[in-house]
Amino acid sequence: MKQSFYIIFVYFSFIVFGFSQSKEYELIVPDLTNPWGFTFLPDNALLITEKEGKLIHFKNGVKREVQGVPKIYHRGQGGFLDIELHPNYQKNNWIYFTYASSEGKGSGGNTTLMRAKLKNNQLIDQQVLYKASPNSTKGQHFGSRITFDEENHVYFSVGDRGNRDEYPQDLTKDGGKIYRLNDDGTIPKNNPFINISNAKKAVYSYGHRNPQGMEINPLTKEIWSHEHGPKGGDEINIIKKGKNYGWPKVSYGVNYSGTKFTDNTSLPNMENPIYYWTPSIAPSGMAFINSDKYGNWKSNLLIGSLKFQYLTRCVLKGNKVFKEVKMLKDIGRVRSIEQGLDGFIYVGVENLGIIKLLPK
Template identity: 75%
Template structure:
């Protein structure tokens, strides 16, 4: 009799837990494997990058595969990555992609930035704007997110490609950097290292591990980023021109086996993170709430957790995270976050799809 009551109780608990969670979101695009990045077109259709290489157009419940996408190098964390619209997309039609490509020097692949236009159900006028070199067979730390600033510069991130001893602190090497280009791929004349001999002229900041969050805060025009640490040491940073963010010389993390690779969390000349997690959450996706849809959440920062499978609502004071609230607990690996044309927040979750965060979530 006791066992029967226990089964009924557990069943009711699971049911009501699921019902409560359902009120937090509405599933908009189902049956996606790894929606690494997505954007809303002006007509509210979605363009979705599946890491496997497929670009999906979704509108009114209909999925269409976009033809003539980039040729990708699919290995480990590499594949088809982020997607972003030019701020003046309605005028010029440019769409920007990051992906792993095997073109060029060496075996394997490395992160690439491309722009193209959409004509019907195909990409046209494809232009590679930047290709990191050399290629590598390593499957980790490709980055890569895209953001634009108020002057229409395009920023994109590239992880250290698993070579922390060589890439992040070396201005002559790609990897472990955030880059800034003009929207046509040319180098801005005021980039910080354009006068440094042999430096990569596109570098804007360096000393990064694997940034998978990059967004402009429109209230201030600051570029914010987050990046994966190793075992602990995930960071949120405000990206400043020419600054060194320390990896791997300074870190709040340790090696995956628990041993230390540095005993320093700060050194003069290196930037401190505005926030860090010593138990790594494996952050991916990043968006500010700038609409009125969620009331006093306006101005909050959202960060996805791959490891713990939730959406973190970071409440900010004076550019510091003073409180975190966990939303969508147990939803799955949160990969991408965007604010839609309608002001709602949309979240890409691996092996689920894209969901809309509902205002009911404010009660959490």
């Protein structure tokens, strides 16, 4: 009798309360406001940037605020941004992160790349590797994601800072660019614009609006990035050395008012996106599934939507997006995505925390 009652209760709970074995996620780090970026330390602890200016160390259910964080310029879309470990972290202990800083020329702030080491819950040996200039009080388009290639070059993005008609197409000015440095901050001798007079020598590609996702494709080793368009025209691009990605001369988007700023979706000597969204989804975060934890999802591309508050799984055929599958619908503004050391996918969601994506 008791066994029958238990079976009926469980069945009733599944139907009425929606309990299901198809649960999509597990909450790992609760109570975060805006986990802009995060990365896993070798002991499986997490380092998490909170956009407002905090760096969180999370291990075994305990959150501690890391001390010695540089002064963060927190305005609009600016703040504490991405964070990544050096590929040889276990030997050199370098941690790289981007943030908005008010240091340097002009009022306001601009995107900065720093590296530092973590010791006794304190950031030490801090080194600014690049500071975009000039500062601006505009609150939009700081970028900024970080990735490393197999030669340990560090790539990072800086948005156009709301100055679309001046910065993205001008190689002598920061903004609207993806940059490449050696891991110590020096300029690689084979950077594409190293011999162009007055050009920013760190620039790797240009003509970008606001890239907030960037990863190395584990199969092809190419750099994939996505960026915000205006009203429509969010893009996925494969980043190639020295190439112009068109903003604002070409776009699939329009002004927020609905008026056009260009009639061109393609022009000679400018790279076309491999995929674009109209209407905009406001993409943030990017990760390739590179483990066997999710079956035939392996090699799919994951991207978060800030606007529509879901995770999209892009099924790829070569370098093309074959189809999209929306996941975690209405979970909140998806800000950051990483594959953990255990092969599972982890997702940072604003006003929720960091969740683990569960296999179906």
